[in-house]
Amino acid sequence: MATAHINLAHEFFAGNASSYDDVVRLTTLGNDRLWKERIIQCLSTPARVLDLACGTGILTFAIAERHPKCALIGVDLTAAYLDIAKQRATAIGRSDVQFVHSAAEDFRQVEPCDAIVSSYLAKYADLDVLTANAASMLKPGGLLLMHEFTYPTNPLIALVWELYFPMLQLMPCRQLRQWRAAFRGLPKLVRDTTWVADLRNAMQQNGFTDIRTESLSMGTAAIVTGRRSPEF
Numbered sequence: 001m002a003t004a005h006i007n008l009a010h011e012f013f014a015g016n017a018s019s020y021d022d023v024v025r026l027t028t029l030g031n032d033r034l035w036k037e038r039i040i041q042c043l044s045t046p047a048r049v050l051d052l053a054c055g056t057g058i059l060t061f062a063i064a065e066r067h068p069k070c071a072l073i074g075v076d077l078t079a080a081y082l083d084i085a086k087q088r089a090t091a092i093g094r095s096d097v098q099f100v101h102s103a104a105e106d107f108r109q110v111e112p113c114d115a116i117v118s119s120y121l122a123k124y125a126d127l128d129v130l131t132a133n134a135a136s137m138l139k140p141g142g143l144l145l146m147h148e149f150t151y152p153t154n155p156l157i158a159l160v161w162e163l164y165f166p167m168l169q170l171m172p173c174r175q176l177r178q179w180r181a182a183f184r185g186l187p188k189l190v191r192d193t194t195w196v197a198d199l200r201n202a203m204q205q206n207g208f209t210d211i212r213t214e215s216l217s218m219g220t221a222a223i224v225t226g227r228r229s230p231e232f
């Protein structure tokens with residue numbers, strides 16, 4: 001497992017679980033909800049789904065609501081995020097949704113899944129390990145889907161994007177103060193990441209077919225999907 005990535009995730013997500021849902025909605029200007037809706041549209045009628053880096057379970061529960069019979073497992077590195085997810089499961093009467101405290105790269109699931117999804121994991125993750133594991137956990141034809149931020153290629157959008165993060169750091173909001181480490185580190189991470197190409201490459205190496213990239217919200221995020229080849 002790549003320790004640098006894990007350390008970065010600890011740095012970004014320490015002490016801010018309780019404000020995460022509000023902050024992700026606010027700072028993505030509502031796009032997070034649209035992106036998650038798009039992820040759900042990519043799932044047909046799955047019987048078993050794994051949500052890697054599930055956090056507080058926003059995506060996990062959105063899938064649970066749309067597919068009430070689907071068995072769901074959320075995996076995350078940060079215990080405080082999982083505690084919120086578990087409380088939510090109890091509150092909405094979905095204690096059948098399982099949450100596992102683990103690095104996504106270390107997680108193995110014996111029962112084959114119809115889909116493995118993740119939102120905001122690809123930029124930190126070891127994509128070779130994740131994709132190889134996904135190939136072993138998915139049913140033939142099963143879907144691997146990763147959603148993550150991307151750096152906009154349009155220079156005007158990139159300029160607005162560059163101004164946005166320093167502005168977030170200056171906002172005098174108590175909740176946002178817990179996010180200073182993330183707002184400082186995120187721009188460089190997103191500028192430097194090559195996750196789309198790396199994931200596509202890892203999928204090709206691991207027998208995925210029908211590999212597609214969908215750019216979202218003026219190039220500020222993307223979804224990459226692929227299906228486990230029945231022959232692999």
Ligand SMILES: C[S@@+](CC[C@H](N)C(=O)[O-])C[C@H]1O[C@@H](n2cnc3c(N)ncnc32)[C@H](O)[C@@H]1O
Nearest residue numbers: 009053054055058076077078081103104119120
């Ligand atoms: C921005 S939150 C996203 C949460 C959720 N996917 C969502 O869309 O709301 C990122 C989450 O990734 C988790 N994370 C980061 N690296 C991880 C890894 N290697 N394995 C498991 N979880 C990881 C963090 O603990 C954090 O909860």
